[in-house]
Amino acid sequence: MVHQNIKVAVDGVVFGYKDNILSVLLIKRDIPPFQEYWALPGGLVKEEESLEAAVERELKEETNVTIDYLEQLYSFGEVGRDPRNRVISITYFGLVKPEHYTIKADTDANDVQWFDIQELPALAFDHTTIIEAAKERLKNKLTYEPIGFDLLATKFLFSDLEKLYTTILEKKIDRRNFRKKILGFGILEELDEKVSEGRGRPANLFKFNKKQYFMLKEKGFLFDIK
Amino acid sequence: MVHQNIKVAVDGVVFGYKDNILSVLLIKRDIPPFQEYWALPGGLVKEEESLEAAVERELKEETNVTIDYLEQLYSFGEVGRDPRNRVISITYFGLVKPEHYTIKADTDANDVQWFDIQELPALAFDHTTIIEAAKERLKNKLTYEPIGFDLLATKFLFSDLEKLYTTILEKKIDRRNFRKKILGFGILEELDEKVSEGRGRPANLFKFNKKQYFMLKEKGFLFDIK
DNA sequence: GCAAAAGTGTTAAACCTACACCCATGA
DNA sequence: TCATGGGTGTAGGTTTAACACTTTTGC
Numbered sequence: 001m002v003h004q005n006i007k008v009a010v011d012g013v014v015f016g017y018k019d020n021i022l023s024v025l026l027i028k029r030d031i032p033p034f035q036e037y038w039a040l041p042g043g044l045v046k047e048e049e050s051l052e053a054a055v056e057r058e059l060k061e062e063t064n065v066t067i068d069y070l071e072q073l074y075s076f077g078e079v080g081r082d083p084r085n086r087v088i089s090i091t092y093f094g095l096v097k098p099e100h101y102t103i104k105a106d107t108d109a110n111d112v113q114w115f116d117i118q119e120l121p122a123l124a125f126d127h128t129t130i131i132e133a134a135k136e137r138l139k140n141k142l143t144y145e146p147i148g149f150d151l152l153a154t155k156f157l158f159s160d161l162e163k164l165y166t167t168i169l170e171k172k173i174d175r176r177n178f179r180k181k182i183l184g185f186g187i188l189e190e191l192d193e194k195v196s197e198g199r200g201r202p203a204n205l206f207k208f209n210k211k212q213y214f215m216l217k218e219k220g221f222l223f224d225i226k
Numbered sequence: 227m228v229h230q231n232i233k234v235a236v237d238g239v240v241f242g243y244k245d246n247i248l249s250v251l252l253i254k255r256d257i258p259p260f261q262e263y264w265a266l267p268g269g270l271v272k273e274e275e276s277l278e279a280a281v282e283r284e285l286k287e288e289t290n291v292t293i294d295y296l297e298q299l300y301s302f303g304e305v306g307r308d309p310r311n312r313v314i315s316i317t318y319f320g321l322v323k324p325e326h327y328t329i330k331a332d333t334d335a336n337d338v339q340w341f342d343i344q345e346l347p348a349l350a351f352d353h354t355t356i357i358e359a360a361k362e363r364l365k366n367k368l369t370y371e372p373i374g375f376d377l378l379a380t381k382f383l384f385s386d387l388e389k390l391y392t393t394i395l396e397k398k399i400d401r402r403n404f405r406k407k408i409l410g411f412g413i414l415e416e417l418d419e420k421v422s423e424g425r426g427r428p429a430n431l432f433k434f435n436k437k438q439y440f441m442l443k444e445k446g447f448l449f450d451i452k
Numbered sequence: 453g454c455a456a457a458a459g460t461g462t463t464a465a466a467c468c469t470a471c472a473c474c475c476a477t478g479a
Numbered sequence: 480t481c482a483t484g485g486g487t488g489t490a491g492g493t494t495t496a497a498c499a500c501t502t503t504t505g506c
Contacts, residue, residue: 004270008232008303008314044230047312051303075301075316077234077277086273088234090301090314159485176487177469200484201476226468385458402460403496426457427503452495 007087010055011042011127013134014067014094016101016114017151020167023114024131025096026123027062030111033083034124038115040131042089055092063112064104069095069150074133081126089125093134095150142168143225146187149208155191157203158182165225185223187213233313236281237268237353239360240293240320242327242340243377246393249340250357251322252349253288256337259309260350264341266357268315281318289338290330295321295376300359307352315351319360321376368394369451372413375434381417383429384408391451411449413439 014025026038041062045054052070059067070092077088103112115121117135120128141147148164149156158179166173182188189207196202213223240251252264267288271280278296285293296318303314329338341347343361346354367373374390375382384405392399408414415433422428439449 004233004273006234006271006273007230008234045232045303045314047230047232048305050305051301051314072300074298075277077271077316079274079276088271088277088316090303090316157485174470175485176471179486180488181468196477197484199478199482201486203485383458400496400498401458402498405459406461407495422504423457425455425505427459429458 005086007082007085008045009042009087009089010045010051010058010092011040011089011130012055012059012067012070012092012094013040013073013131014059014063014065014096015117015134015138015151016096016098017164017167018098018101020163022117022168024117024120024134025063025065026113026115026121028111028113029124037124038113038121039124040091040127041112042091045090051090052092055090059094062107064107065096065112066100067094068097068100069147073130073137076126076130078126089130091130091134093137095147097150098153139169144223146208146213146223152208155193155205155207157195158206159203161206181225185216185221187216187223231312233308233311234271235268235313235315236271236277236284236318237266237315237356238281238285238293238296238318238320239266239299239357240285240289240291240322241343241360241364241377242322242324243390243393244324244327246389248343248394250343250346250360251289251291252339252341252347254337254339255350263350264339264347265350266317266353267338268317271316277316278318281316285320288333290333291322291338292326293320294323294326295373299356299363302352302356304352315356317356317360319363321373323376324379365395370449372434372439372449375436378434381419381431381433383421384432385429387432407451411442411447413442413449 016023016025025041027041029035029037029039041059042055043058043062045051049057051072055070056067059065073091073093075088075090079086081087081089101114103114117131120131123131142165148161151164152160161182162173162175162178165178187209189209191205191207193205194202195205242249242251251267253267255261255263255265267285268281269284269288271277275283277298281296282293285291299317299319301314301316305312307313307315327340329340343357346357349357368391374387377390378386387408388399388401388404391404413435415435417431417433419431420428421431443449
């Protein structure tokens with residue numbers, strides 16, 4: 001086999017959602033290149049681990065955040081993307097529920113932060129491009145797979161779901177039509193629990209019924225939201 | 227930087243379409259491992275070329291087929307997928323118009339062949355899995371982007387388009403509804419040319435108007451076929 | 453004139469869109 | 480009682496789905 005010296009890395013774009021704000025998990029680099037810049041969590045793949053295992057390990061090591069949804073995003077391999085060596089990065093796309101949103105104490109909190117997607121700092125390497133691609137994937141996927149629930153608490157208000165769609169898709173949604181449509185899918189369970197946020201009429205809690213969704217999917221049901 | 231010895235390869239799943247048959251371009255391996263097995267065209271990325279350049283080069287070298295559409299598919303990196311070394315493969319998805327379908331004479335025709343997707347031989351490595359993934363991508367993409375035209379001749383019959391959809395999506399299509407819908411998009415040009423296939427009423431030729439499509443897309447038009 | 457493929461319209465049902473008022477609560 | 484957010488229905492327009500006969504040609 002011919003000589004080839006290209007390094008293989010994985011990077012994860014992990015989204016969280018809280019208070020109507022979509023955020024990305026970043027770490028501050030403590031070594032060159034791009035020292036002191038914020039970057040996506042990630043690192044080199046070990047020779048004996050799968051790509052998924054690698055990204056899961058890096059996310060655990062660098063952020064200690066529990067990831068609720070993970071899938072491969074895209075591979076970036078332009079020649080100059082790392083100033084030192086040729087490094088290709090296989091990137092992953094992750095979602096975190098609010099239950100797991102907080103940065104745990106045993107990583108240095110100064111070096112791991114959630115950043116509002118609207119207010120990203122200058123990033124290392126081509127990580128801005130990667131986040132753009134992940135944002136696109138999130139927007140698209142939200143309309144044809146029920147992944148929004150992986151950004152919401154297990155029990156959530158209907159208004160939470162609506163606000164999530166409004167925020168991420170960046171467009172207004174008609175409350176009545178949205179509710180009719182989603183409830184019509186029959187994949188939500190209305191709980192016998194109400195939550196009063198202090199003002200206004202208390203709202204009902206809902207739960208995503210994953211089993212039911214997969215059953216319907218088997219039968220040809222398509223989750224689809226304009 | 228830590229020691230890491232992983233090789234980076236690219237592989238291409240190139241589809242062609244002729245006589246109602248969807249085919250994939252394969253090459254016969256002449257070295258171990260999997261000597262004499264059929265495999266996807268591909269090979270190691272050079273240190274100074276981009277991933278796209280690599281796959282384009284390999285396709286040119288190994289098959290000499292002109293590719294009309296190319297996009298990244300997925301990266302495969304399971305530890306044991308290559309019995310020799312750790313090799314991750316960044317795979318690409320390609321389409322070839324009938325104009326470019328034939329295998330050119332300056333590659334050894336015995337070693338490069340189009341295979342009916344329904345009758346694939348045993349393949350090297352995890353290439354069967356990769357082709358499955360590409361087939362899925364093709365099916366999905368056909369419904370939301372006008373890529374079918376990259377599998378048809380520049381001038382085509384409406385019935386060709388219909389048969390292409392029937393073949394790839396593996397389901398019947400109502401001729402009248404399909405025609406109404408596609409023509410309603412306004413992205414086809416009806417030519418003043420008829421073709422007689424020997425029997426039956428001669429049919430009109432059509433052309434995909436790519437410029438028009440992109441103009442409409444700018445304005446929010448969505449290509450969408452159930 | 454017959455076999456073969458191309459071309460064409462209508463109707464009912466489903467779905468989408470727009471739109472505004474009452475309800476339950478806390479302060 | 481007022482401010483706040485939650486919950487609900489209807490009507491018009493658009494889109495989809497189902498369906499079959501006529502046209503043009505070669506033999």
